[in-house]
Each structure stands twice: as C-alpha cells, then as structure tokens.
Amino acid sequence: MKLSSRMEKLPPIPTLAMNTKAGELRAKGVDVISFAAGEPDFDTPDHIKEAASKALFEGETKYTAVKGIPSLREEICNWVLDNKGVSYDPEKEVVVTVGGKQSVFNSLHCLLEEGDEVVIPSPIWVAYEPVANLTGAKVVLVEAKEENAFKATADDFKKAITSKTKLVVINSPCNPTGCVYTRAELEKLSEVILDSNAMILSDEIYGKILYDGEEHVSIASISEEMKHKTLILDGFSKTYAMTGWRMGYTLGPPEIIKAMDTLQGQSTSNVTTFAQYGGIAALKGSHDFLNDWIEKYDERRKKIVEGLRSIDGIDVVMPKGAFYVFPRINGLFGLEGPDGVLQNSVDVGLFFLEHARCAAVPGAGFGDDNFIRFSYATSTENILEGIDRIGSAVSMLK
Numbered sequence: 232m233k234l235s236s237r238m239e240k241l242p243p244i245p246t247l248a249m250n251t252k253a254g255e256l257r258a259k260g261v262d263v264i265s266f267a268a269g270e271p272d273f274d275t276p277d278h279i280k281e282a283a284s285k286a287l288f289e290g291e292t293k294y295t296a297v298k299g300i301p302s303l304r305e306e307i308c309n310w311v312l313d314n315k316g317v318s319y320d321p322e323k324e325v326v327v328t329v330g331g332k333q334s335v336f337n338s339l340h341c342l343l344e345e346g347d348e349v350v351i352p353s354p355i356w357v358a359y360e361p362v363a364n365l366t367g368a369k370v371v372l373v374e375a376k377e378e379n380a381f382k383a384t385a386d387d388f389k390k391a392i393t394s395k396t397k398l399v400v401i402n403s404p405c406n407p408t409g410c411v412y413t414r415a416e417l418e419k420l421s422e423v424i425l426d427s428n429a430m431i432l433s434d435e436i437y438g439k440i441l442y443d444g445e446e447h448v449s450i451a452s453i454s455e456e457m458k459h460k461t462l463i464l465d466g467f468s469k470t471y472a473m474t475g476w477r478m479g480y481t482l483g484p485p486e487i488i489k490a491m492d493t494l495q496g497q498s499t500s501n502v503t504t505f506a507q508y509g510g511i512a513a514l515k516g517s518h519d520f521l522n523d524w525i526e527k528y529d530e531r532r533k534k535i536v537e538g539l540r541s542i543d544g545i546d547v548v549m550p551k552g553a554f555y556v557f558p559r560i561n562g563l564f565g566l567e568g569p570d571g572v573l574q575n576s577v578d579v580g581l582f583f584l585e586h587a588r589c590a591a592v593p594g595a596g597f598g599d600d601n602f603i604r605f606s607y608a609t610s611t612e613n614i615l616e617g618i619d620r621i622g623s624a625v626s627m628l629k
C-alpha cells in the first residue's frame with residue numbers, strides 16, 4: 232500500500248526515538264539512566280487526581296463541547312489573567328486541546344498553507360517545523376545563537392520576515408535550550424511583529440519553571456495590539472506533571488479559535504471529560520507544590536551543568552528555565568570510540584547510550600547537530616551517576 236505523499240514530509244519524533252531505544256536496552260536488563268524524556272519525574276498532585284476521579288465516578292463520562300467545558304475555560308482565563316496579565320473571553324478566545332501538541336498542529340493548520348512562510352528560531356522544540364512543513368508553508372529558520380544564550384534577536388526576526396510571513400513562533404522558556412526571553416527583548420520583537428503581516432505563536436508551556444529570579448513574560452501582555460496578534464499555547468503537562476492527561480489550551484483571536492474548534496471537532500473532539508475536571512482543580516488549587524519542585528529542578532540544574540562542564544570536549548550555557556540543558560558536544564567529534572569515529576550528535580548520543588548507559592537526545596532533531604539535549608527531570612543521584620559514567624566513557628575516546 233502506498234502511503235499518502237503527505238506522510239513523506241513527516242519524520243518520526245526524535246525525542247521519543249531515543250527514549251524507546253533506552254527502553255529496549257532496559258528490557259534486556261541494561262541499567263540505563265534516561266535524560267531523554269521531556270516530562271517531570273514528579274507525580275500529578277493528589278488534589279488534581281481526586282477531582283478527576285470524583286468527576287469520573289459522578290458520571291462525567293460523556294462528550295463535552297469540543298473546546299472544553301465552560302467552567303474549565305473560565306478557570307483558564309482567570310489563571311491566565313493572574314499569571315500572564317492578559318484578559319480573554321472564555322466563550323470565544325480559548326480552546327482546550329489534546330495537549331500542547333494538538334495546539335501546535337491545529338493552529339499551524341488553521342493559519343498556514345502553500346505560499347506562506349513561517350519563521351522559527353533554531354534550535355527549538357521538535358514539533359513546529361515538521362508540522363509547518365505538512366501544511367505546505369515554507370519554513371524559514373532563524374539562528375538563535377549560543378553566544379546570545381540561544382535567543383534570536385528582534386533584528387534577526389526582522390531580517391527573516393517578508394510580506395509572505397504569516398506566523399512567527401517563539402518558545403520561552405525554551406525546550407531544548409532553557410533560554411528565557413526578557414520583557415525588553417519581547418518589546419522589541421513586538422515592534423517587529425506589529426510592523427509586519429505576521430501573527431506570533433507563543434509557546435509558554437514552561438512559563439512556571441524558572442530559575443535565578445527570571446520573570447516569565449507573555450508577548451501578548453506587551454500591548455492590546457500584540458494580544459490581537461498572538462496565539463498563546465500553554466497546558467498542564469509540565470507545570471502540574473500531567474503529561475499523560477493530554478490537556479493543553481490555546482488563547483487568541485476569536486476567528487482563529489473558532490477555526491481551531493472546527494478542526495478539533497473533525498478530529499479528536501473534546502479532551503477526555505473527567506480529565507477536564509482535574510484541570511479545574513489544578514488551576515484553582517494551591518500551587519505550593521511547585522516551590523518544592525522548582526527547588527529540586529534548580530539543584531539538579533546546577534549539578535548537571537557543573538558535571539557536564541567538568542568533562543573535556545563538552546561545554547554548557549546555564550539554562551534559565553524549563554528542565555533541559557543543551558551542551559555543546561562537537562568537541563568530541565573526530566575522536567574514536569569502540570564503534571568508530573564520532574562525527575555528529577547522533578553518534579555521540581549512541582556512544583553515550585551504548586558505553587555510558589545514558590540516554591540523551593541528539594541536537595540534530597532540534598536543529599543543531601553540535602549539541603545534545605539532557606533533561607534533568609530526574610533524581611540528583613541519577614545525574615551524579617550519569618555524569619560519572621559519561622566522564623569515564625569520554626575518557627576512553629582517542
């Protein structure tokens with residue numbers, strides 16, 4: 232059977248591939264430490280589980296409005312007003328999606344088509360570019376330079392934007408680099424966006440995971456005009472350790488939200504009904520647990536950065552948000568290991584997996600082959616042991 236030509240444009244997701252490989256090794260009894268998964272290692276807080284469980288037993292098991300139950304949409308708008316300082320209409324300006332991933336898929340499909348251009352900084356998370364390619368739009372990558380902490384400047388964006396640019400994507404705090412755009416940087420970027428025909432998709436899913444006193448600013452909060460040019464993507468996966476619940480949301484102009492609602496109605500329909508009640512509890516309940524989680528992430532961030540910096544051939548920019556580090560590993564290229572000379576990030580990833588029993592995701596999938604991504608959403612013990620193993624493996628290279 233010949234598959235559609237559309238599928239030829241769509242590669243498998245690289246972050247899952249490395250995790251699967253690590254799982255296969257584990258099944259054979261190899262003790263692999265995974266730094267590959269993009270999810271918190273904490274469990275969903277009990278009050279959220281209890282609310283979903285109660286809803287399930289009270290019969291909340293039927294279809295809801297495609298865009299989500301009204302009370303969840305109201306709580307999202309309240310939370311967004313409190314946390315991002317932007318006011319949205321729960322009836323017309325928000326849609327609850329099957330994870331942030333569906334928000335990417337649906338917003339890009341509602342806005343882009345052949346002849347359009349979409350500007351995406353690189354390195355960045357793995358989902359935007361393949362989905363943009365699927366719409367037929369042309370992807371224009373803007374280099375987010377390591378020396379600028381992996382942030383593209385307003386000037387970089389300006390140079391990439393043309394009259395055909397329909398959308399610009401940003402992700403702050405960023406997966407995989409951990410960079411965080413400041414208010415001043417977003418103000419400059421707003422001027423560029425307002426001067427163009429483009430909308431902006433602002434992926435703010437790591438907005439609550441910040442270190443060193445960094446502030447999360449939503450570009451939609453810069454001005455009322457910017458609010459009308461912004462789609463905010465956010466969700467429950469990272470902040471509340473709810474990756475398996477599959478629940479995210481998009482906020483934006485009513486005509487785009489309506490189109491996303493229509494597209495979702497023709498594909499998945501609503502997010503699982505009783506899960507939506509867990510979402511309400513998450514937003515309304517205490518967020519005290521986050522202080523403890525962030526303290527732990529912060530300790531791990533410092534340990535992993537210190538450890539990676541101690542290994543010859545590896546260097547790291549200190550991340551400011553999310554739970555990833557993106558070390559430069561091209562200092563290992565040209566060195567010979569048991570399976571041959573390391574030539575790219577995939578070779579380094581496989582070398583770490585086979586010879587240090589550590590799984591990380593090669594930077595090639597994020598747009599830069601000179602790097603590799605480690606998630607530090609794992610215990611400090613694992614981090615220290617992983618660094619030890621990688622250090623010993625690297626010292627064997629000739």
Ligand SMILES: Cc1ncc(COP(=O)(O)O)c(C=O)c1O
Pocket residue numbers: 269329330331332333356402405406434436466467468474477478479
């Ligand atoms: C930057 C970014 N945006 C969005 C998502 C989507 O998450 P989910 O679909 O679990 O809500 C992820 C998940 O890894 C991510 O890293």
